[in-house]
Amino acid sequence: MTDPQVGILMMVLFIFTILLGYPIAFTLLAMGLIFGFYAMGDRVFDLMVQNTFDVMANDILTAIPLFLFMGYVIERANIIDRLFFSIQVAARRVPASMAVAALLTCAVFATATGIIGAVVTLMGLLAFPTMLNAGYDQRFASGVICAGGCLGILIPPSIMLIVYSATAGVSVVQLYAGALLPGLMLASMYIAYVIGRAVLNPKLAPKPAQEELDMPIGQVLRLMATSFFPLAVLIMCVLGAILAGLATPTEAAAVGSLGGLVLAAAYRALSWERLRESVFLTARTSAMVCYLFIGSWTFASIFSYLGGHDLIEHWILNANLTRVEFLIIAQLIIFLLGWPLEWTEIIIIFVPIFLPLLEPFNVDPLFFGILIALNLQTSFLTPPMAMSAYYLKGVAPPNVELMNIFRGVIPFVGIVILAMVLLYVFPGVALYLPEVMYG
Template sequence: MTDPQLAVFMMGLFIAVIFLGFPIAFTLLALSVFFGFYAMDVRIFSLLVQNTYDIMANDVLTAVPLFLFMGYVVERSNILDRLFHSIQLAARNVPASLAVASLITCALFATATGIVGAVVTLMGLLAFPAMLKAGYDTRLAAGVICAGGTLGILIPPSIMLIVFAAAAGVSVVKLYAAAMFPGFLLAGLYLVYVLGRGMLSPHLAPKLPRDETDVSFGVLLWALATSFLPLAVLIFAVLGAILFGLATPTEAAAVGALGSLVLAALYRALTWTRLKEAVFLTARTSAMVCFLFIGSWNFSSVFSYLGGERVVAEFVLGLELTPITFLLLTQFIIFLLGWPLEWTEIIIIFVPIFLPLLDHFGVDPIFFGVLVALNLQTSFLTPPMAMSAYYLKGIAPPQVQLTQIFAGCMPFLTMVFLSMAIVYVFPGIATWLPEVIYR
């Protein structure tokens, strides 16, 4: 067996093993050491140490635990119920007001935390029962929670974009700027769909009784000032510092982490127990990301040494694709990978396979990253492994069926595909802002 054939066998074996349920990070490490020892002898151990050091010394990845800590502290600051209530009051006169409020709250809270499971779970406990009690269609209510909770991996400050920037070697700041308008576009499409369903089928989203929403303007203003405003200021301060060059992503993440502690203290939610939980969850998630990076870096190094990247490049180039068909092919592959895999595995393991081909097809890696970020929304919404649906099912009332949640996700999945098509046709949606700010 030649080295390129061995590289293909190595990739095939990896895919087979992860489908058996083995831990992905350690599977990558084991395969890279086994095949690397065959190809490089004891030099594989020096490579393993060097790659591990390079990843741990990567300044970009320092922002990951800081943003995670910010998210976990905000999650435990008791702001979500106040935020949902205030937005619900503000949107009381629009069709499907409860669903609109839920979607806006999901989007804002997901942006602040970036942790999909936490947002879907918390909103599933707070807003989902409220919509069911108000007589909302179960499928519509479930789709709102699942789709809105996933926006945090797309709208900055997104941890996923940081991981992509580290894997692709591109600027996090430019990637944040490029993802801003596509993120708002997708959130806007979600809102348009919910409003449309509310106007065309009012029985699916009944209006709330007047006695639950009839408050004075002063009460509404105070509710927004004590819930929406503090979180919005924290988010915009972090994003503004990054986008306008006032701070690096790592520095802005540190300020955001400090701001989340201040916010929790103001809401009298900063207890020793909650702080320990936030630190523990941050350490656990950061360790998972770092182990994945170490495993994938070594795996890709051995894969490239054996000639695997050359095999992939020759195969793709042999198809004589145009830039558009190349993008469609790669996005279709990423969409399929989203069924069995988490976004971290897709970004760290499989996306780097396509990165060397971007220059040949004249594709901007920043633009490619935005398309990938949009595409990965589908991994949380597409059965059979729609993780958002499973998060919601775990805390939903017993009468809510998983099939109903899946059905509710389908229209929002269509909105994701529509947003990708719009960005394909009008790439300036992603490229205009970074070109204007960083020309």
């Protein structure tokens, strides 16, 4: 076998091993070391040590544990249940008010944490039973929670965009600016869909009780002032400082972590136990991300050394594809990879395969990154491997069937595909803010 063929065998064995259920980070590292020893001898161990040092010394990645800590502190301090209730009361006269409140809460919480499992699980415990008790259709409510929980991949300060920035060498600040309008567009499309469905079929989302509709406006404003605005101001300050160039993502994440602690203390929800849990979860998730980087960079280096990247690049360039055809094929591959793999492996292992092809096809790496972030929404929502559906099923009442959750998310997959089409046709949605703000 030639070296490029060995590289393709390495990729196939990795995917097969992942499907068997082995831990991804250590599978990557093992494959990299085994095939690296075949290709480079014992120099592969020097490569692994160098990759470990590069990951730990990467300034961009320092923002990840800080954003994670901010999200975990907010989650553990029970701030989100206050947020959901206040938005629900404020939107009480809107059709499907609970669904709209759930989507807005998911968007805000996703902005604060960016962890899909955490958002879907918490909203599945908090909002999902409330919607079912209010008479909402089971499939309708399931789709709202699953789709809303995935918004953290796209809406900044997204951790996924930080990882893409470190992988592709694109400014994370410009990525945040580019992702802002597409993220708001997708969230708005979700809200428009649930309101439209409720207007056409009121049985899907019954109106709230009369006593809720008659709540005085002063009480509503007080709820918003004590629940919604503090967290919204914290997120806007963190994101605004990054986009305005007043602070690096790492510095803004540090301030956000401090702000999360202050908010938790202000709500009298900051205890030693909750702080300890937040630190533990942050350390565990950060360690997972770092091991994934070490393993995937070692794997990708050996795959490239064997000629795997060159073989794929040569095959695509000789196919005489147009720019649009290349983008569609690339996004289709990423969509399919999202079934067996997490977004971290897709960004760190497979995206570098496409990066050298962006220049021949005249594709902006920033635009490509926003497309991937939008595409990965479908990976979490598309049956049979829709991870957000499994997260929700794990915390849903026993009478909620997984097939009903799958049926509920399908319309939202269609909305994401429509958003991707709009982004293809109007790339300025992603490129306008970076061009205006940073030239």
